[in-house]
Amino acid sequence: MKRFIEGECRDQVTLLPECLDDFIGEDNPVRVVDAFIDELDLRALGFNRAAPANTGRPAYHPAVLLKLYIYGYLNRIQSSRRLEREAQRNVELMWLTGRLSPDFKTIADFRHHNGVGIRNVCSRFIGLCRQLKLFSQAIVAIDGSKFKAVNSGDNNFSNGKIEGRKRQIEQSIQRYLDALETADRTQPAEVEVKTKRLKEKIELLRLQMQKLEQVQEKLKQQPDGQISTVDPDSRVMISKGQGVVGYNVQAAVDTQNHLIVAHEVTNIGNDRAQLSKMAQAAKQEMAAENLQALADRGYFNGPEIKACEDAGIEAFVPKPLTSNAKAEGRFDKSDFVYLSETDEYRCPAGEIAIHRFNTVERSGLNVRVYWSSACIGCPQKSECTTSQYRRIRRWEHEDVLERMQERLNTKTDAMTVRRRTVEHVFGTLKHWMGSTHFLTKTLAHVGTEMSLHVLAYNFKRVMRIFGAQNMMQAMRSVPA
Numbered sequence: 015m016k017r018f019i020e021g022e023c024r025d026q027v028t029l030l031p032e033c034l035d036d037f038i039g040e041d042n043p044v045r046v047v048d049a050f051i052d053e054l055d056l057r058a059l060g061f062n063r064a065a066p067a068n069t070g071r072p073a074y075h076p077a078v079l080l081k082l083y084i085y086g087y088l089n090r091i092q093s094s095r096r097l098e099r100e101a102q103r104n105v106e107l108m109w110l111t112g113r114l115s116p117d118f119k120t121i122a123d124f125r126h127h128n129g130v131g132i133r134n135v136c137s138r139f140i141g142l143c144r145q146l147k148l149f150s151q152a153i154v155a156i157d158g159s160k161f162k163a164v165n166s167g168d169n170n171f172s173n174g175k176i177e178g179r180k181r182q183i184e185q186s187i188q189r190y191l192d193a194l195e196t197a198d199r200t201q202p203a204e205v206e207v208k209t210k211r212l213k214e215k216i217e218l219l220r221l222q223m224q225k226l227e228q229v230q231e232k233l234k235q236q237p238d239g240q241i242s243t244v245d246p247d248s249r250v251m252i253s254k255g256q257g258v259v260g261y262n263v264q265a266a267v268d269t270q271n272h273l274i275v276a277h278e279v280t281n282i283g284n285d286r287a288q289l290s291k292m293a294q295a296a297k298q299e300m301a302a303e304n305l306q307a308l309a310d311r312g313y314f315n316g317p318e319i320k321a322c323e324d325a326g327i328e329a330f331v332p333k334p335l336t337s338n339a340k341a342e343g344r345f346d347k348s349d350f351v352y353l354s355e356t357d358e359y360r361c362p363a364g365e366i367a368i369h370r371f372n373t374v375e376r377s378g379l380n381v382r383v384y385w386s387s388a389c390i391g392c393p394q395k396s397e398c399t400t401s402q403y404r405r406i407r408r409w410e411h412e413d414v415l416e417r418m419q420e421r422l423n424t425k426t427d428a429m430t431v432r433r434r435t436v437e438h439v440f441g442t443l444k445h446w447m448g449s450t451h452f453l454t455k456t457l458a459h460v461g462t463e464m465s466l467h468v469l470a471y472n473f474k475r476v477m478r479i480f481g482a483q484n485m486m487q488a489m490r491s492v493p494a
Contacts, residue, residue: 061131087470094122129462152302155435162451163248247457251283266296290321308432
């Protein structure tokens with residue numbers, strides 16, 4: 015082994031530092047975690063057992079377990095069993111926990127029972143970022159992404175899936191019955207063994223059929239027509255053209271420093287009802303008087319956009335390109351000019367469409383309907399409509415959407431800013447979480463797990479901005 019760097023002999027006596035603190039550098043991130051948690055009032059934040067019991071066996075302080083989890087999520091160690099092993103061999107964790115090594119059950123129970131407290135810690139860190147003036151622009155990008163649950167597609171059922179599976183089982187049973195009949199006729203030497211095996215397969219398939227019927231009965235009580243047997247709150251959602259059993263994670267990300275200011279885990283597959291909730295949550299966390307919210311076409315929803323405007327939030331959401339008239343080469347609604355002074359529309363042919371009646375759509379929206387009497391003899395009718403009259407429908411709060419479109423026309427890079435802000439965040443989180451994504455089950459516990467990921471992400475972002483030592487100094491200078 016000459017001319018190579020050689021290690022020390024394993025039998026060599028080594029003088030290690032007398033103090034564990036000597037192993038941890040001044041700019042080590044664990045010092046930031048330690049300083050942040052020590053400044054928190056865990057009892058006020060809603061953590062269980064923050065005050066010691068007068069009797070019984072002493073418990074671990076919630077601060078110790080919270081430090082353990084934050085360190086784990088900062089270093090992509092989310093499993094309670096892996097955290098148990100790391101606490102026994104990792105010098106950084108020994109320093110952080112004071113050489114305590116809780117068992118995996120204690121670690122898992124802490125995450126299980128302290129969802130509210132962990133969510134409040136996440137909010138408290140955003141409050142710290144706000145006090146450090148990291149949200150000066152008051153602009154957020156909102157988006158949702160599908161994350162996999164602890165539930166495979168085989169353990170998610172709908173009526174269509176069950177009926178298809180039952181047909182497959184019936185065909186398999188019939189095939190085995192035919193094989194039994196053939197075996198009985200031929201009577202070869204090995205028929206007894208083969209017959210026994212076929213009967214076992216038939217019995218197994220019948221048991222599967224019974225289980226499917228039981229699931230189908232439970233399915234009748236589900237309003238969305240889905241049921242997941244492993245994680246009951248998970249749902250099939252379309253992601254990149256494929257069905258994924260998981261959750262829809264919503265996030266509002268600050269466009270200046272790319273910090274996640276608000277997040278929410280839902281089991282609703284689309285984003286149409288999430289805009290105002292996420293925007294108002296971001297506005298509250300940032301303590302902003304006015305806020306700009308950027309979102310993609312999946313969030314386009316008139317009442318949601320109006321709710322944002324009522325809350326002092328300027329929404330930037332492009333209209334979906336789903337016009338059948340445009341696709342078929344006819345005039346779109348955008349080709350008709352609204353005359354607000356007279357409450358009329360001017361069509362591409364120059365004719366005036368007047369208000370005829372009001373109606374309420376299935377979605378509950380109050381709509382005004384317009385058309386022109388000149389449609390019948392119009393030379394451009396073939397380019398406009400296939401009906402007798404071209405009817406134009408206008409929502410009673412259509413002016414809200416028109417003002418938003420004017421903002422979009424002015425802020426031409428809004429969607430570019432949105433994409434480079436929030437999509438990078440989701441990509442980073444999924445990379446950290448690995449291919450399995452969530453480790454816990456049910457909406458509440460998945461939400462807690464997501465809060466830990468968000469907290470770890472924001473920690474790394476702020477440490478990247480300030481550096482470890484500067485961040486600790488900044489935290490000490492900010493009043494609690």
